[in-house]
Amino acid sequence: MGVSLRSERSGHMTDLKEINVTSALKREAAVTLKNCSLSFDTVPVLNNVNLDVYKNEFLTILGPSGCGKSTLLRLMLNLLQPDKGGEVIFGSDSPSLGMVFQKPVLMPWLTAIKNIELSLSLGTNKKMFSKKEAREKAEGALQLVGLQDFKNHYPHQLSGGMQQRIAIARALAADPTVLLMDEPFGALDEFTREKLNFELLRLWESAETSLSTVVMVTHSIHESVMMSDRVVMMSPRPTGVVDIIPVPLPRPREVGMEDHPEFSRTVHELRKQVKHL
Numbered sequence: 001m002g003v004s005l006r007s008e009r010s011g012h013m014t015d016l017k018e019i020n021v022t023s024a025l026k027r028e029a030a031v032t033l034k035n036c037s038l039s040f041d042t043v044p045v046l047n048n049v050n051l052d053v054y055k056n057e058f059l060t061i062l063g064p065s066g067c068g069k070s071t072l073l074r075l076m077l078n079l080l081q082p083d084k085g086g087e088v089i090f091g092s093d094s095p096s097l098g099m100v101f102q103k104p105v106l107m108p109w110l111t112a113i114k115n116i117e118l119s120l121s122l123g124t125n126k127k128m129f130s131k132k133e134a135r136e137k138a139e140g141a142l143q144l145v146g147l148q149d150f151k152n153h154y155p156h157q158l159s160g161g162m163q164q165r166i167a168i169a170r171a172l173a174a175d176p177t178v179l180l181m182d183e184p185f186g187a188l189d190e191f192t193r194e195k196l197n198f199e200l201l202r203l204w205e206s207a208e209t210s211l212s213t214v215v216m217v218t219h220s221i222h223e224s225v226m227m228s229d230r231v232v233m234m235s236p237r238p239t240g241v242v243d244i245i246p247v248p249l250p251r252p253r254e255v256g257m258e259d260h261p262e263f264s265r266t267v268h269e270l271r272k273q274v275k276h277l
């Protein structure tokens with residue numbers, strides 16, 4: 001079976017045919033969750049989650065509503081800490097993290113480019129980028145998502161899909177190597193959602209971005225199979241990892257890949273799992 005991997009240096013896709021990939025390559029983790037449990041007050045949410053997120057992979061997370069998927073991302077972002085005994089371990093070259101939420105959360109009084117510049121002037125970014133660099137980074141990021149001509153538009157002058165592209169540009173502007181996405185396209189119509197799915201894959205595959213790893217929470221089985229290398233299936237709360245299902249589809253993923261026999265087989269396997277949750 002042909003399996004495609006993203007080459008670390010160039011970002012180009014390589015077909016490795018008839019090779020047992022698991023044994024041929026030792027995969028390095030970008031982020032590891034080790035024995036992670038977490039409760040809010042007395043309510044247990046995560047129950048001993050163990051997960052390796054590999055460098056250069058596109059990982060999706062599926063699970064019932066309220067099971068703790070966003071909580072898992074917040075652990076990776078260091079916004080929450082696991083209960084005693086749990087650890088979030090980052091890979092050897094300390095990946096930088098970017099985050100995209102379900103809603104774009106743009107400042108309505110700032111233009112698209114000013115929204116991005118603002119994010120580059122906050123927290124640790126503040127020390128990293130001068131004003132001039134922030135402007136250049138913001139312009140570059142807008143170009144990546146194809147919205148350079150809308151840089152002076154305010155959020156209310158942009159469609160929902162365009163606003164979400166600005167949110168992606170904002171996350172990419174600081175050159176993250178790991179991008180965490182919490183149902184980023186959940187609020188969009190199907191047409192826009194599919195378009196942005198392929199745009200995101202193009203950005204991840206492109207040598208123009210520093211992106212190596214994407215972790216995306218989604219409610220859509222179809223989206224998880226179309227986008228990812230592996231799908232993590234979570235159980236209802238208190239949540240653990242039920243299974244991790246590889247998606248043996250070639251890359252680049254394209255429109256029409258739904259006709260690939262592995263697409264329907266993987267969708268079927270995931271549906272069976274969801275039924276038993």
Ligand SMILES: Nc1ncnc2c1ncn2[C@@H]1O[C@H](COP(=O)(O)OP(=O)(O)OP(=O)(O)O)[C@@H](O)[C@H]1O
Nearest residue numbers: 040041045063064065066067068069070071072237
């Ligand atoms: N800050 C908080 N304080 C108390 N409880 C919280 C907090 N944040 C989340 N929870 C609870 O933790 C559980 C998991 O929430 P989380 O948002 O991680 O789930 P989810 O799987 O992302 O849900 P959905 O798919 O509906 O977005 C829920 O029961 C929620 O009520």
